[in-house]
Amino acid sequence: MDSTTIAQMIRAGLPDAEVTVSGDDGVHFEAVVTSESFAGKSTLQRHRLVYATLGSKMGNEIHALALRTELPTPLNPSSPG
Numbered sequence: 001m002d003s004t005t006i007a008q009m010i011r012a013g014l015p016d017a018e019v020t021v022s023g024d025d026g027v028h029f030e031a032v033v034t035s036e037s038f039a040g041k042s043t044l045q046r047h048r049l050v051y052a053t054l055g056s057k058m059g060n061e062i063h064a065l066a067l068r069t070e071l072p073t074p075l076n077p078s079s080p081g
Contacts, residue, residue, distance in 0.1 A: 001026055001057065001062055002026065006021045006029055006062065006065075007031075009054055009057070010054070013049075013050075013053025013054075014033065014037055014050070016036055017033050017034060017035035018033070018034040018035070018072070019031065019032070019033050019034075020032045027062065027063035028063060028064045029064070029066070030065070030066040030067075031050070031065060031067050032067075032068045032070070033067065034069075034070045034071070035071075036071065037049060038069055046067075046069035047069060050069065
């Protein structure tokens with residue numbers, strides 16, 4: 001398993017998500033997932049959404065996944081650029 005494949009799997013399950021995955025040993029990974037789908041959900045519910053995108057890979061090919069789940073930062077219309 002590699003970080004690119006994990007990111008693709010998360011994006012397939014959460015198409016609106018921005019995903020960054022890192023991890024060099026092939027079994028331990030860290031991911032930052034930003035998605036509107038997380039609105040109104042607890043941290044546990046957000047993590048479950050992400051884990052669901054990985055299915056049976058979690059606990060098998062992916063031994064550990066540290067997650068940071070975030071909502072997109074709204075753009076400030078009064079800020080330049």
